[in-house]
Amino acid sequence: MRAWYKYFIETNNAGQNACAQDVFAYQSAQMDGYAIDPAYSSAEAFFDRYFLGPDNFRYQVYEQAAKRYCNPNDRILSVGSGRCATELKLQASGYRIDCSDLKKPACIAATKKLFPELSFRELDSLSEYGRQNYDAILSFGVFFTFDDQRGRAFFDHMASFLKPGGRIVMDPGGAAENFLTRFLDDILLPTEAKIIAARKARREARPQKVVRRHHGFRQKDDDIIQLAGAAGFDLLARETSYSEPEFRRSRLFELLADAAPAAESMAHGLFGSLAHNIRLMVFKKTDCPGRHPE
Ligand SMILES: C[S@@+](CC[C@H](N)C(=O)[O-])C[C@H]1O[C@@H](n2cnc3c(N)ncnc32)[C@H](O)[C@@H]1O
Secondary structure, X not given: OEEEEEEEEEOOOOOOOOOOOOHHHHHHHHOHHHOOOHHHHOHHHHHHHHOOOHHHHHHHHHHHHHHHHOOOOOEEEEOOOOXXXXXXXXXXXXXXXXXXXXXXXXXXXXXXXXXXXXXXXEOOOOOOOOOOOEEEEEEEOOHHHOOHHHHXXXXXXXXXXXXXXXXXXXXXXXXXXXXXXXXHHHXXXXXXXXXXXXXXXXXXOOOOEEXXXXXXXXXXXXXXXXXXXXXXXXXXXEEEEOOOOHHHHOHHHHHHHHHOOHHHHHHHHHHHHHHOOEEEEEEEEOOOOOOOOO
């Protein structure tokens, strides 16, 4: 596990090198503030904007995975649901899902108007215990916010929500810890941010600061599997794919790929799954009485 930082260019230096203290505020800002827009005019417009299309490829992968590993009559809990796009799509196909997040995202009232059957509650997956009454848990793009200690706690808490034999279908969020993501996060992206800030400062004739914020953690698959195992989960399946490869975070790479589209497939050929930002993992709760607090 390695701390994962992102770099922001800001004129006002107030938050320089600040850590993201309020996880929900930081994560929701990363997700467009979970704001409402004209897509909240109809269910069709909502799915067009937030589920369909290449930008939302990861949600389509999640939906397919949930359909493979859950049954429509399962009782399903989604943790860290955010805008609930995948969950609402599954619900439209007959799945019963209780959505949740640390706090109510700004869009929830508008979402409920569009989808009155939406079930949503505030739930901190690291502090609440359940009553072993769910068949499956969905958790997409949440686990990367946890260090190892919290990761272990996450699985303990999830076990308490699941019936024996229950499954977790999850994507930790982002590509794994490896030399490529280390190079991107710790060398290329901060260097690019400094160059962009210097150019912006010259263009706008006012100082620009590069602000480093703690985004989360890069974890290896094996480390996640080990943490899950310690809480009584067996790995059922694992697969990777990508919507926006991690190199796309680099402005330099983006320019290169736009000028020569072959560069992107070459990079994939070269680095394979190292840059894959979708990492589906499916775990099954084993029968370990007494291991899962209620
Ligand atoms: C990157 S967003 C992903 C949202 C949504 N699942 C998606 O894929 O679009 C991560 C979400 O996880 C939530 N989260 C972070 N820590 C959490 C915790 N301990 N318990 C529940 N949710 C958490 C954040 O509030 C945020 O909404």
